[in-house]
Amino acid sequence: MKSEKQNECMVTVTLLTYFHKKHIRECLDSVVKQKTDFKFEVLVGDDGSKDGTRRILREYERKYPEIFKLVLRPKNLGPTRNLYDLLKRAGGKYIAGLEGDDYWTDEHKLQKQVDFLEQHPEYIGCSHEVTMVDDEGKEIYLSHKYIEGRHWAYYKPVFTYEDYQKFELPGQGSSYVYRNIFLAPKHDYSIIETASPMVGDMTLMLILTAQGDWYYMQGENMAAYRFVIKEGGKNWASWRENSNRTATDFIYRVRLEEYARKVLHKKLDLPQQKFELFYVAYWAMRANREVNGLIFDEICKYAKPFWYYWGRLYLKRFLDHYILSNVIYAKRHGELDPEDSRLASQTWQDFDRAAKGKRIVAFGEGVSFTQFMHKYKHRYEIPVVLDNAPAKWGLEKFFDYGGGDISSIVIKSPDSIKKWKPGTFVILIATTLFYKGIAKQLDEMGIHDYYVLGIMESKLWYYRLCDRWLPQKWTMHP
Numbered sequence: 516m517k518s519e520k521q522n523e524c525m526v527t528v529t530l531l532t533y534f535h536k537k538h539i540r541e542c543l544d545s546v547v548k549q550k551t552d553f554k555f556e557v558l559v560g561d562d563g564s565k566d567g568t569r570r571i572l573r574e575y576e577r578k579y580p581e582i583f584k585l586v587l588r589p590k591n592l593g594p595t596r597n598l599y600d601l602l603k604r605a606g607g608k609y610i611a612g613l614e615g616d617d618y619w620t621d622e623h624k625l626q627k628q629v630d631f632l633e634q635h636p637e638y639i640g641c642s643h644e645v646t647m648v649d650d651e652g653k654e655i656y657l658s659h660k661y662i663e664g665r666h667w668a669y670y671k672p673v674f675t676y677e678d679y680q681k682f683e684l685p686g687q688g689s690s691y692v693y694r695n696i697f698l699a700p701k702h703d704y705s706i707i708e709t710a711s712p713m714v715g716d717m718t719l720m721l722i723l724t725a726q727g728d729w730y731y732m733q734g735e736n737m738a739a740y741r742f743v744i745k746e747g748g749k750n751w752a753s754w755r756e757n758s759n760r761t762a763t764d765f766i767y768r769v770r771l772e773e774y775a776r777k778v779l780h781k782k783l784d785l786p787q788q789k790f791e792l793f794y795v796a797y798w799a800m801r802a803n804r805e806v807n808g809l810i811f812d813e814i815c816k817y818a819k820p821f822w823y824y825w826g827r828l829y830l831k832r833f834l835d836h837y838i839l840s841n842v843i844y845a846k847r848h849g850e851l852d853p854e855d856s857r858l859a860s861q862t863w864q865d866f867d868r869a870a871k872g873k874r875i876v877a878f879g880e881g882v883s884f885t886q887f888m889h890k891y892k893h894r895y896e897i898p899v900v901l902d903n904a905p906a907k908w909g910l911e912k913f914f915d916y917g918g919g920d921i922s923s924i925v926i927k928s929p930d931s932i933k934k935w936k937p938g939t940f941v942i943l944i945a946t947t948l949f950y951k952g953i954a955k956q957l958d959e960m961g962i963h964d965y966y967v968l969g970i971m972e973s974k975l976w977y978y979r980l981c982d983r984w985l986p987q988k989w990t991m992h993p
Contacts, residue, residue, distance in 0.1 A: 523554060523606070524554050524555060524556050524606050524607045524608075525551070525553035525554060525555060525607055525608050525609060525629060526551075526553070526555040526556075526607045526608070526609045526610070526611055526625055526629060526692070527555070527556050527557075527558055527605035527606055527607035527609070527610050527611070527695065528546060528555060528556070528557040528558065528610075528611045528612075528613055529558055529560070529598065529601040529602060529605060529610060529611070529612055529613070530542070530546070530557055530558065530559045530560070530601075530613045530614070530615065531560055531562065531594060531597055531598060531601075531613075531614045531615065532559060532560070532561045532562065532564060532568050532572065532614070532615035533561070533562040533563070533564055533568075533591070533594075533597075533615065534564050534565075534566045534568060535564065535566075535568050535614075535615030535616050536564070536566045536567040536568045536571065537616075537650075538615065538616040538618075538741065539568055539571050539572070539615045539616075540571060541618045541652075542613065542614075542615050542616065542617060542618045543571075543572075543575050543583075544618075545618040545619040545620070546582075546613070546619065547575075547579055547582065548622045549619070549622055549623075549624065549625045549626070550622050550623055550626065551625050551626045551629070552626065553626075553629065555582070555607065555611075555625060556582060556583075556584060556606065556607060557582050557583050557584065558584050558586060558601045558604055558605060559572055559583060559584065559585050559586065560586045560588065560597045560598070560600065560601045561585065561586070561587050561588060562588050562591050562592055562593070562594070562597045563588050563589070563590050563591035563592075568615065569587060572585055572587075573585070586600070586601065586604070593708075593712040593713065594712070594713055594715060595707055595708045595710070595711060595712055595713065595714070595715040595718070596708040596712075598707065598708070598715045598719075599704070599705065599707040599708040599715070600708075602697050602704070602707070603697055605695055605697055605698075606695075606698075607695055608694070608695055608698075609628075609629055609632060609692050609693065609694060609695060610691075610692070610693055610694075610695050610697075611625060611628070611691065611692045612688040612689060612690075612691040613688075613689050614688065614689065616741040616743075617688075617689040617738065617739060617740050617741055618689075618738065618739050619689070619737060619738050619739075620646070620736070620737055620738055620739055621735075621736075621737035621738075623737075624643075624737040624738070625692065627732075627735070627737070628641050628643075628692035628732070629692065631730070631732070632692065632693075632694065635730065637727070637728065638727060638728055638729060638730045639693055639694055639696075639723050639724065639726055639727030639728065639729055640691060640692060640693025640694060640723055640727075640729050640730070641691075641692055641693075641729065641730040641731070641732055642685050642686030642687075642690040642691050642692075642729070642730075642731055642732065643686060643690045643731070643732040643735040643736060643737050643738070644686070644690070644732075644733075644734075644735060644736040644737075645686065645687045645689060645690050645736065645737075645738040645739060645740045646736060646738070646739045646740070647739075647740050647741075647742045648739045648740070648741055648742070649741070649742065649743060649905065650741065650743045652739070652741075655742060655904075655905060671731070672730060672731050672732075672733055673728050673729070673730060673731070674724065674728065674729040674730070674731055675724060675728050675729070676724040676725055676728075676781065678724075679720060679721060679724045679783075680783065680784065680785070682717070682768075682785055682787075682788045684716060684717065684720055685720070685729045685731045686731060687738070687740045688716050689738040689739075689740055690737065690738050693723055693729075694727075696722070696723070696726060701726070702722070702778050702779060703778060704722060706718055706722075706770070706771075706774045706778070707719060707722070709770075710767055710770045710771060710774070711763065711767045711770075714767060717767075717771070718771065721771055721774070721775060721779075721783070722779070725775070725779045725781050742906075761792050761795055761796045761799070761810055761814065762796070762810045762813040762814050764792050765789055765792045765793065765796075765814045765817060765818070766813075766817055768785045768788055768789050768792075769789070769817050771783060771785070772784065772785060786823070789818070789824075790823075790824060790827050790831075792814065793814055793818055793824050793828070794827075794828060794831060796810055796811045796814050797811060797828060799811070834886075835885075835886045835889055835890075837890060838890075838977060838978070838981060839883060839886045839887065839890065839947070839968075839969075839972055840886070840985075841882060841883045841886065841947040841948070841969070842883075842947055842968075842969050842972045842973050842978060843978060843981055843982050843985060844947075844948075845947045845948050845969050846969075846973050846978070846982060847982070850947070850948050850969075851947075851969050851970055851973050853950075853951065853954075853967075853970065855954070858954065858967055858970055859970065861966050861967060861970050861971050862971055862974055863971045863972075863974075863975075865966065865971075866941070866943070866966045866971060869941050869964065869966065870895075870941045873938075873939055873940050873941050874898075874939060874940040874941075875895055875896065875897050875940070875941055875943055876897070876899055876900070876901060876932060876940050876941070876942050876943070877897050877899075877900040877901065877924075877942075877943045877944075877945045878900070878901040878902075878929070878942050878943070878944050878945060878946070878953055878957070878965070879900070879901075879902065879944060879945040879946030879949070879950075879953060880900045880901075880902040880904075880907060880912060880926050880945075881945070881946055883945055883946055883947040883948075883968060883969070884900060884945035884946070885914070887943075887945055887968055888914050888922075888924075889914070892914070892922065895943075897924060897943070898924065898925070899924065899925050899926075899927055899931075900912070900924055900925070900926055900927070900945070901926075901927055901928070901929045901931070901932065901942075902926050902927075902928075902929075903929065903956075905928070907926045908926060908927060908928050909925075909926070909927070910925075910926050911923045911924065911925055911926070912924050912925075912926060929956065929960070932962070933960065937961075937962075937964075938964075940964070941964050941965065941966065942957060942962060942964065942965035942966070943965070943966055943968055944957075944965055944966065944967045944968060945968050946968075946969075947968065947969035948969075950967045950968075950969060950970075954967070
């Protein structure tokens with residue numbers, strides 16, 4: 516049955532929909548506009564939408580019966596169960612991924628990716644850059660730029676199983692086209708729906724890269740990924756932000772490691788990713804045992820061997836509060852080698868002189884900034900931090916230093932300082948790995964009075980000492 520389908524259809528598009536009435540037409544139109552010299556089908560798995568999404572889907576099915584095949588769930592299954600069912604139904608030689616609030620921006624996308632895979636049988640799949648947009652379609656970021664919380668790797672064209680060990684993905688799901696390994700399964704792939712109710716892309720990429728390398732088409736941008744965070748939202752981004760998922764994320768990684776070992780017969784070791792969740796859960800428990808205690812206890816059941824997690828916990832507490840470990844990481848990876856000689860020569864003494872009598876504003880709300888606040892909370896007063904992520908604007912970030920010592924800081928848009936009087940403030944670029952882009956951004960804004968945390972810290976004597984004796988695996992990645 517499937518072999519006959521394969522002869523008829525080159526690509527199966529697996530399209531997941533759930534409460535996508537507002538955006539589904541843009542998504543569907545981007546699919547039907549694809550210009551190809553082969554046939555493709557679109558398997559639409561609607562997961563119990565009750566907002567009018569299904570009415571629009573039926574409309575397109577009637578208009579394009581040769582393309583659309585609807586699978587309308589009588590009740591909500593969850594994203595991963597929905598996806599896995601579509602993958603088992605896929606009849607194309609290749610599979611392309613898409614969700615109902617995303618869309619393709621190049622009418623030759625499928626043709627380009629299929630042509631590449633036809634010409635390069637050594638690759639299991641390929642992907643490309645995407646543009647992140649908000650709920651109204653306004654561009655937020657290009658995907659090759661750093662986005663905190665996104666596990667997307669764009670540093671080289673070939674993504675391997677070894678790269679996956681960093682728990683990264685070669686792009687966002689709407690850019691994927693890959694060989695249909697579900698036509699003749701080599702393994703049991705039900706882990707896609709059982710490992711996590713919400714996260715399927717990391718599981719799928721584990722299975723795919725275990726069977727071949729992946730190619731990232733640098734310079735090709737052919738899709739838009741809608742990143743929207745709102746309370747009660749139905750999409751993944753909202754679920755990620757509005758749910759306390761620390762324990763489920765930890766257990767998810769444990770299940771992937773077990774699956775790789777028992778089914779794929781490959782080693783998968785994610786100690787860093789698991790430890791970061793353990794560390795977050797620990798501090799959440801310390802802040803509110805009544806609310807977060809059960810979550811931390813659940814993680815401890817899976818955090819084996821216990822000495823590894825608790826040992827790293829106390830080491831990281833020391834590093835975070837006294838030594839910014841991200842500085843060592845960036846230094847080792849060549850990220851603290853600026854082309855600008857002015858930046859390269861900066862010291863804390865320079866910063867202190869420049870900041871005397873002025874307002875200090877931080878730029879970059881992330882791990883390095885958190886570590887900075889813990890280390891220098893009594894030395895510098897910073898009432899506001901700038902960040903390029905719109906989802907953070909207007910939020911307050913709280914810091915619990917223990918013993919009832921709690922402070923907060925407001926996160927604002929970089930545009931908020933445009934009207935400030937020049938010479939009354941200095942900028943501390945708090946991000947360690949991505950300061951070059953921010954420095955360029957500030958220069959373009961006409962602001963040149965800025966200093967880089969990582970560069971100034973790296974000149975302190977104990978960084979030079981720790982860079983020698985601190986093992987690579989203990990360096991904390993942001």
